[in-house]
Amino acid sequence: MNKLSIKLRVTLWYTSFMVVLVALTLVFLLSVSNNLSRLAVKDRLISDVEKSFEEIEFDDGELEIDDELDFFDNGVYLSVYGSDGQLLYGGMPSEFDAAIAFSSQELQQAESHGQQWYVYDYRISLEGYGDVWVRGIASQSGTGSTIQTMILLALIALPFVVVIAAVGGYLITKQAFRPITKISEAAEKIGVGNDLTKRIHLGNGKDEIYMLANTFDRMFDRLQRSFETEKQFTSDASHELRTPTSVIIAQCEYAINNADTLEEAKESLTVILGQSEKMSRLISQLLMLARTDKGSQKLELELINLSEISEIIVEEQKIIAEEKNISIQTQIEPDIILRADQTMMMRVFINLISNAVKYGKSGGNVLVRLSKDGDFVTGAVQDNGIGIAEEHMAKIWDRFFQADPARSADEEEGMGLGLSMVKWIIEAHRGTIRAESILGEGSTFVFKIPYL
Amino acid sequence: MRILVVEDEPHLNDVIVKKMQTEHYSVDSCLNGRDALDYIEGAEYDAIILDIMMPKVSGLDVLKALRLGNDKTPVLLLTAKDSVEDRVTGLDAGADDYLVKPFAFDELLARIRTMLRRASGQADNCLTVADLQMNCDARTVFRGKVPITLSSKEFSILEYMMRNQGIVLTRDKIEQHIWNYDYEGGSNVVDVYIRYLRKKIDDEFTPKLIHTVRGTGYVLRVEK
Numbered sequence: 132m133n134k135l136s137i138k139l140r141v142t143l144w145y146t147s148f149m150v151v152l153v154a155l156t157l158v159f160l161l162s163v164s165n166n167l168s169r170l171a172v173k174d175r176l177i178s179d180v181e182k183s184f185e186e187i188e189f190d191d192g193e194l195e196i197d198d199e200l201d202f203f204d205n206g207v208y209l210s211v212y213g214s215d216g217q218l219l220y221g222g223m224p225s226e227f228d229a230a231i232a233f234s235s236q237e238l239q240q241a242e243s244h245g246q247q248w249y250v251y252d253y254r255i256s257l258e259g260y261g262d263v264w265v266r267g268i269a270s271q272s273g274t275g276s277t278i279q280t281m282i283l284l285a286l287i288a289l290p291f292v293v294v295i296a297a298v299g300g301y302l303i304t305k306q307a308f309r310p311i312t313k314i315s316e317a318a319e320k321i322g323v324g325n326d327l328t329k330r331i332h333l334g335n336g337k338d339e340i341y342m343l344a345n346t347f348d349r350m351f352d353r354l355q356r357s358f359e360t361e362k363q364f365t366s367d368a369s370h371e372l373r374t375p376t377s378v379i380i381a382q383c384e385y386a387i388n389n390a391d392t393l394e395e396a397k398e399s400l401t402v403i404l405g406q407s408e409k410m411s412r413l414i415s416q417l418l419m420l421a422r423t424d425k426g427s428q429k430l431e432l433e434l435i436n437l438s439e440i441s442e443i444i445v446e447e448q449k450i451i452a453e454e455k456n457i458s459i460q461t462q463i464e465p466d467i468i469l470r471a472d473q474t475m476m477m478r479v480f481i482n483l484i485s486n487a488v489k490y491g492k493s494g495g496n497v498l499v500r501l502s503k504d505g506d507f508v509t510g511a512v513q514d515n516g517i518g519i520a521e522e523h524m525a526k527i528w529d530r531f532f533q534a535d536p537a538r539s540a541d542e543e544e545g546m547g548l549g550l551s552m553v554k555w556i557i558e559a560h561r562g563t564i565r566a567e568s569i570l571g572e573g574s575t576f577v578f579k580i581p582y583l
Numbered sequence: 584m585r586i587l588v589v590e591d592e593p594h595l596n597d598v599i600v601k602k603m604q605t606e607h608y609s610v611d612s613c614l615n616g617r618d619a620l621d622y623i624e625g626a627e628y629d630a631i632i633l634d635i636m637m638p639k640v641s642g643l644d645v646l647k648a649l650r651l652g653n654d655k656t657p658v659l660l661l662t663a664k665d666s667v668e669d670r671v672t673g674l675d676a677g678a679d680d681y682l683v684k685p686f687a688f689d690e691l692l693a694r695i696r697t698m699l700r701r702a703s704g705q706a707d708n709c710l711t712v713a714d715l716q717m718n719c720d721a722r723t724v725f726r727g728k729v730p731i732t733l734s735s736k737e738f739s740i741l742e743y744m745m746r747n748q749g750i751v752l753t754r755d756k757i758e759q760h761i762w763n764y765d766y767e768g769g770s771n772v773v774d775v776y777i778r779y780l781r782k783k784i785d786d787e788f789t790p791k792l793i794h795t796v797r798g799t800g801y802v803l804r805v806e807k
Contacts, residue, residue, distance in 0.1 A: 433735060435734055439779070443775055473736055474736060
C-alpha cells in the first residue's frame with residue numbers, strides 16, 4: 132500500500148468507500164422495495180377478493196355478477212367457483228396452473244412456472260344457491276412496476292456515479308500534486324547540484340501548496356544569503372589571520388638567521404608578541420561572534436548607571452584622543468539607570484568612541500550624548516572626522532568591513548568587527564542603532580534602547 | 584571567581600552551572616575528563632567541581648595530573664561513590680573536599696565558599712583591607728561605615744583583588760578570573776571597570792587602595 136503514490140491511494144480509498152456505500156444502498160433499496168411491494172400486493176389481493184361479494188348476487192335462480200367486477204385488475208386475477216369447484220366466471224393467469232385446495236380467508240403461496248404467487252380464497256353463502264368461492268391470484272414479483280423501474284435505474288446510475296467520482300477525484304488530486312512534484316524537483320536540484328540559486332517559482336496562488344512553495348523559496352533565499360555570508364566570513368577571517376601569521380614567520384626567520392645580538396632578537400620577539408596578541412584578540416572576538424550567531428551568548432542583566440559608565444569610558448578614551456589632539460565633549464544626562472548588561476554596554480561606548488577617535492581628524496571634536504526621552508534611552512557619538520562614503524554606508528555593520536583596509540592595518544583593534552558587535556549588543560537589548568555620515572565631514576551613530 | 588564544573592551527566596551539569604551563575608561565579612563546564620584537562624590548561628580557575636566516574640579520562644586521573652603539574656587549584660570531588668575507601672582515595676589523590684551525590688545545593692555552595700576562603704587564607708567569609716570591608720556571603724561592601732553599591736562584575740573584580748591583596752594583577756589575569764570562556768571582554772574593559780571601582784571606593788576616601796603598576800597591571804594594597 133505504501134508503495135502506491137498518494138494520488139492513487141486517495142482515489143482508491145474513496146472509490147472503494149463509494150462502492151461499498153452504493154452496494155449497501157442497493158441492497159437496502161431492494162429489500163425494502165420487495166417487502167413494500169409484497170405488502171402492497173397482499174393488501175390489494177385481499178381487498179379485491181373481499182370487495183367482490185358486493186358484486187355477486189343470486190336472483191331468480193340465476194347467479195348474477197355485476198359488470199363492475201373486474202376479473203383482472205392491476206395484477207390481481209379474480210375467478211368465481213361453484214361449491215363443487217367448477218369455474219363459473221373469470222380466469223387464471225396463463226402462467227399459473229397449480230392446483231390448490233380452497234381454504235377460506237387464508238393467504239396461500241404457490242409456485243408455478245418459476246414464479247411465486249399469492250392465492251386468496253373466500254367462501255360466500257348465497258341464499259338459495261349455496262356456497263360460492265371467489266379466488267384471487269397475484270404474482271409476488273410481477274407487480275409494483277414503478278419500484279422495479281427505480282431499482283433498475285439505481286443499478287445502472289450508481290456505478291456510473293462511482294466511476295465519475297473516481298476519475299474526477301483522481302484528476303483533481305493529480306492537479307493538486309503537480310506543484311509538489313515541482314517542489315521536490317527543485318529541492319532535488321539544490322540538494323544534488325549544490326546550486327543554491329534554484330527556486331521553485333510557482334507564482335501566485337492562494338492555496339496551501341502555493342504557500343508552501345513560497346515558504347520554500349523564502350527559505351532558499353535565506354539559506355543562500357547565510358551561506359554566502361558564511362563563505363565571505365571564513366575567507367575574511369582566514370585573511371585576517373594570515374597577515375599576523377606571515378609577520379610572525381618572517382620575524383622568526385629573520386631572528387634565527389640574522390640576529391647577532393640579544394638586542395636584535397628581542398626586537399623581533401616584541402613584534403612577534405604584538406602580532407600574537409592581535410591574533411589572540413581576533414580569535415576571541417570571532418568566538419564571541421560565533422556564539423552570538425548561535426544565540427548562546429547570554430546577557431547578564433542588572434541595574435546599571437549608564438550615565439556614570441559613559442562618563443568613565445569618556446575619561447578613559449580621552450587619554451588616547453589627546454595623543455591625536457582630539458577633544459571629547461559630553462552632554463550626558465546624570466543618573467540614567469536601566470537594566471542592561473554592564474560589560475556589553477561598556478563595549479558599545481568603547482567601540483563607538485574609539486572609532487570616532489580613530490577616524491577623527493587632528494584637532495577635531497567628538498561629542499558623546501546620552502539622554503532619556505520617554506520610554507527610551509538615546510545615546511549618540513558624533514565626530515567631525517573623515518566620514519563614511521555613501522556607497523559604504525550599508526556595509527559598515529558587516530564583519531571585517533573596512534572602508535580602507537590599508538589605513539588601519541597597523542592599528543591594534545582595526546579588524547572591522549567592532550560595529551557588528553555594537554549592533555548585536557544594541558539589538559540584544561531590544562534597541563536600534565543607525566548611522567549618518569557625510570564623507571569628509573564626520574559621522575554620527577545614534578542608538579535607542581527601551582528604558583525599563 | 585571563576586569555577587570549572589566537570590560532570591558527565593548533562594542535566595546535572597546544567598543545573599550546577601545555573602546555580603553557580605546565580606551566585607555570581609563565572610562558570611565554565613565540560614562533560615568529560617579530557618576536555619577538563621584542556622580547560623584547566625587554558626585558563627586559571629579559582630575552584631574545580633569534579634565528578635569521578637566519567638568517560639575518556641576519570642576525575643581521579645584529572646586530579647592526579649593536576650597535582651603532578653603542581654597546580655594547587657582547590658578541587659571538590661562530586662560523586663556517587665560513598666564508601667570510606669573511595670573518599671580516602673579521592674582525598675589522598677589531592678582533593679580538597681568530597682561531596683556525595685545526591686547533595687543539597689546549599690551545602691555544595693557552602694563548601695565552595697569554604698574552599699575559596701581556605702585558599703586565600705581567611706578565617707571567615709569577610710575580606711578586609713584597611714577600612715574596606717567585603718562580606719562575600721551577603722555580597723555587601725563598606726568603606727568605613729559607608730555602604731558601596733557594586734554591580735556583580737565590579738564585586739567580582741574587587742573580591743579577586745582583595746583575595747590577592749598586595750599582588751600585582753595583570754589585566755589578562757583579572758579578565759581570566761572574572762569572565763568565562765563565553766565572553767571576550769577585551770583588556771580595555773578591565774581598565775574601565777578599574778576606573779569605575781576607583782571612583783566608587785577610592786575617590787572620596789583615604790587611603791587610596793587601588794594602584795596602577797605601569798606597564799603591568801593593578802594592585803590593591805595600602806601604600807606606606
